[in-house]
Amino acid sequence: MPEALAIWTSLAKAGVARAQTNLGACLATGNGLPVDPRAARHWLQLGAEAGDALGQRNLATLLARENPAEAAAWYSQAAQQGDAPSQDQLSRMKLAGDGVTQDLAEARRLAEQAARQGVAAACSRLGTMCHEAQGGPRDPAQAVHWWRVAAEAGDADAAARLGAALHMGQGIAADQVEALAWLIVGASRHSILIRPFFSRVEAGLTDPERDRARKLGASLTDRHG
Numbered sequence: 001m002p003e004a005l006a007i008w009t010s011l012a013k014a015g016v017a018r019a020q021t022n023l024g025a026c027l028a029t030g031n032g033l034p035v036d037p038r039a040a041r042h043w044l045q046l047g048a049e050a051g052d053a054l055g056q057r058n059l060a061t062l063l064a065r066e067n068p069a070e071a072a073a074w075y076s077q078a079a080q081q082g083d084a085p086s087q088d089q090l091s092r093m094k095l096a097g098d099g100v101t102q103d104l105a106e107a108r109r110l111a112e113q114a115a116r117q118g119v120a121a122a123c124s125r126l127g128t129m130c131h132e133a134q135g136g137p138r139d140p141a142q143a144v145h146w147w148r149v150a151a152e153a154g155d156a157d158a159a160a161r162l163g164a165a166l167h168m169g170q171g172i173a174a175d176q177v178e179a180l181a182w183l184i185v186g187a188s189r190h191s192i193l194i195r196p197f198f199s200r201v202e203a204g205l206t207d208p209e210r211d212r213a214r215k216l217g218a219s220l221t222d223r224h225g
Contacts, residue, residue: 002032004032005023005026005032005033007019008022008023008026009023012043012046015046015050017046017047017050017051017052017055018047018052018054018055019047020043020044020046020047020050020052020055021043021044021047021048021052021054021055021058023043024039024040024041024042024043024044024045024046024047024055024058024059025040025044025058027039027040027043028040028044028058028062037062040062041059041062041063044058044059044062045059047059048074048077051081053077053078053081053082053083053086054078054083056074056075056077056078056081056083056086057074057075057078057083057085057086057089059071059074060072060073060074060075060078060086060089061089064089064099067099068093068098068099068100069099069100070099071093071099072090072093072098072099072100075089075090075093076090079110079113082113082117084113084114084117084118084119084122085114085119087110087111087113087114087117087119087122088110088111088114088119088121088122088125090110091106091107091108091110091111091114091122091125092107092121092125094106094107094110095107095111095125095129095134103135104129104134104135105135105136106135107125107129107134107135108126108129108134108135108136109135110122111125111126111129112126115146115149118153120149120150120153120154120155120158121150121155123146123147123149123150123153123155123158124146124147124150124155124157124158124161126142126146127142127143127144127145127146127147127150127158127161128143128147128161130142130143130146131143131161131165131170131171139171140165140170140171140172141171141172142171143161143165143170143171144162144165144170144171144172146158147159147161147162147165148162151182151185151224152223152224153224154189154224154225155189156186156189156190156191157186157191157193159182159183159185159186159189159191160182160183160186160191160193160194160197161193162182163178163179163180163181163182163183163185163186163194163197163201164179164183164193164196164197165179166178166179166182167179167183167197167200167201176201176204176205176209176213177205177209177212177213177216178213178216179197179201179213180198180201180202180205180210180213180214180217181213181214181216181217181220182217182220183197183198183201183217184213184214184217184218184220184221185217185220185221185224188217188221189225
C-alpha cells in the first residue's frame, strides 16, 4: 500500500484524475493514510472536475450529509457516464426528494438503468415502483421479476416482497411453499417486511409442505446469502 500511495500521490500532483480520486478516497476512509476530510475533498474535487466518474461518485458520497443538493449534482454527472452506483443513489434521492425535487419518473428511469447493471438496491426499488405505479404504470409481473433479481443478489426486503407476492399471487401464480421459502430468506436477512405474512403463510401449509418450504428456504439462503 505505501508504494501505491506514493505512486498515486505523484500522479495526482501531476494532474492524473484517477490518481486524484484514489488519493482522495484513501484520505476519506483512512486507507493507508490518516483520515483528512478537507484534503480528501480537495483531491476528490480535482478528480471529479476532471471528469472521473468514480471521483464524482466519491465526492458526492462525501458531501451527501452536509450538502445533499451538491451531492446530487455530482451523482448526476457520474450517472450520465453510466456509473451504476451513482444512478442508484440519484434514483433514491429523486424518489425521496432528498436534496433534489422529487421526480418519480426520473427515479424509476435511473433505478432501471442501475438495475440492468446489477445493483441489488436498484432492482429492489424498481420492483417496488413497478408494484406501486410510481413514476410509470403498475406492472406486477415486472415487480416480481426485479424483486427476484434483487433477492437472489442478497437484498433482504426484496426477498420478503417476493414471498408476499407469491403468497398473494400478485404478478405471479400463487405458490405458498415458495412464498414461505422466500419469507424464510427474508427473515434470515432480518427484513421486518416478513412480519404481516410469515405466520399466516406458515399456518396455511401442511406439515409436509412446511418441511419442503424450510428445505427450499435453507437452499436459497445457502445459494444467495
